[in-house]
Amino acid sequence: MINDDITGLQFHPLRDSLYEEMHSRPFQVIPSPARVSHLALMADDIQRVSQFEHLQELFEILGATPPTTDEVCAEYDLGAFRIRREKHLEFTTYTFIHFDAPPRSDPFASTGVTPLPSGWLERLPGQVVTAFHLSVEDSGKSEDEKLMLPRVKSYFEGMRLVGSSPQQGDARVWTSFRLHSDHFGRFLICNKRMSDSQLGRLAQRLMEIETYRLMTLIALPLARACAPDLAKMDRQLAALTQRLSEGGVIDEQAILGELTDMAARVEDYRAKTTFRFTATQAYHELVLKRLAELREDEVSGHLTVTEFMTRRLTPAVRTCQSVGERLEDMSKRIDRVSDMMRTRVELSIQAQNQQLLASMDRRSKIQLMMQHTVEGLSVAAISYYSVGLIKLVMDAIYDSGVSFNKHLALGVAVPVVISSVWLATRKIHKHFLALAKEQRDADLADEKARKEVSK
Known part of the structure; x- marks a missing residue:
């Protein structure tokens, strides 16, 4: 026996919305005859809120219960009048369908927006990109094409027509892809053998073609x-x-x-x-x-x-x-x-850096030569003053009664002092050279480490 109880399973939180997404924009069912008007308006988020409030205002004017939820796609049946509103990424579309339009010789004398209250459409928020009327008419199966063409051309104010026979000849579609005197485009569907569902799908495709065409050309x-x-x-x-x-x-x-x-x-x-x-x-x-x-x-x-x-x-x-x-x-x-x-x-x-380094190298050599000269002079000067101090000490010792040969002692002290001063100077010089070498080695090690890290 198959267990149909799956309430214990864990469902993805988007599972239901994914199922509904495939049915969010269903095809319409349009009878023949019918008058349809379609508008596409570019709108931002604030304008879309205003559009929905404006739609609620229409329901109040018509004495119907206003919708409370702003859905992605919604259809509202108001007797012989239907409104369909769809929200897209950049624009919002409105489709107005009038089912009980009075029969007239001109299929565009009455349109889908005819039942709207005066002034409501003009106050619709957003920038209109697409606006056209689509008229669905019954056409006799045996109607002569040559007799039909002059009459159809008059509906489009004499403009050059674009026409085809879609769905294997079950209908005729006429349009001019131009704006007419009412600032709307026009489509005419002459139905021969199509059902209401087929007409709805055909009309939907034509509305999408015209809307996406203009959105493409922006x-x-x-x-x-x-x-x-x-x-x-x-x-x-x-x-x-x-x-x-x-x-x-x-x-x-x-x-x-x-x-x-x-x-x-x-x-x-x-x-x-x-x-x-x-x-x-x-x-x-x-x-x-x-x-x-x-x-x-x-x-x-x-x-x-x-x-x-x-x-x-x-x-x-x-x-x-x-x-x-x-x-x-x-x-x-x-x-x-x-x-x-x-x-x-x-x-x-x-x-430039190489030239600068070469110039610095030359200056360094000159400075080194000057430094050696200064070091020699420094040794001489320090030795001179040191020998003078030793002479003063010897004079003091000799005057105190200690008898010795001052000239001989001073002569012996001179080379000793000079040697000591020279050795001390060299030791200090080597110490600074060792510090400089250590710093250079450290800099080279840091540079090598940075290169390895960059690799």
């Missing part, structure tokens, strides 16, 4: 702003490298100053662009994945969504990638040239 103006200065620094660095390769007399301090200035500017650009360029790559990968999931078929005479994205979006991403790689390459080149300059300066300093 880095393009930044890349374009960096490119001219990078080209200027590249020429400046090439000129410096050429001057170093030619040799000759150069101003090391001036060149190091130029290199330091360029390094500071490059690091400033890297600090401003690294996250943005990395995010661009991530968003672009998401766009490509969502495009692959569409499984588009071509509509005669029109670019598909995938073709349009590949032609327009990919070069922008490559531009950002190129500028990012140029920044990395420029930083490495500046480091290499700086290393060469530091090596050149160190060699120059070593040559």
Whole structure:
């Protein structure tokens, strides 16, 4: 018999949240027809708190119970009106779905934000990046494509259309990828054979494609702003490298100053662009994945969504990638040239030190010769004064009645005194030389120990 009781097991504290993470952003179920409006707003933590408070205010205005928990992804059904709010790393998305929109000849005359109270949407905190309307319409299976195209084009204010037939022809998708007179973009889904769940997944993919497309392109103006200065620094660095390769007399301090200035500017650009360029790559990968999931078929005479994205979006991403790689390459080149300059300066300093040491060596020899001369003079002077003192002592002893030959005694004392003074001076000299040798040996031992530690 299998024991189903596992309450005694120790579970990881994140186990439940890991299970729920896979279901945190479920696909929506959208019937046909429906009016959908989608907005993506860049917001910081403070603005996100304000956004949730603003959402609670909407519920109070509509007479519904406001939500109490600010979730990562939440859907709120208000009868014929649904609100979906999702929080992402950099932005927050709002999806407004109006199910009971009155049938009109223009599918964008009524939108997903039509049921919102006047002024509420305009006061939504954050910076709007994506804002577009998506209209879901039923389309007859036998409707003539030639008759449908003029009517669809009128919905997009005569703009050039991008269209495709996703999911093996079960629907038609039309868009212009442009802003219209209401400052919103527009998507039109003409449903043929798709269920509500399939429509929800298709609409979700289109909303993510448009949102991630614009988030991808945010880095393009930044890349374009960096490119001219990078080209200027590249020429400046090439000129410096050429001057170093030619040799000759150069101003090391001036060149190091130029290199330091360029390094500071490059690091400033890297600090401003690294996250943005990395995010661009991530968003672009998401766009490509969502495009692959569409499984588009071509509509005669029109670019598909995938073709349009590949032609327009990919070069922008490559531009950002190129500028990012140029920044990395420029930083490495500046480091290499700086290393060469530091090596050149160190060699120059070593040559100066060698000249200084040679000059010090010559001065030391002169000082040593002068010292020997001074030592000889000192021996003579000390001996002279010592013999004078001995003479005074001898005179005192002789005057006291002791009879001896003063001249002979003084003559004998002179070489003795000179020898004693000379020996004492040499002994002191050897003592100081021994101390200097001990200090030098100690310094050499410390230097050897530091080298071994560094290895």
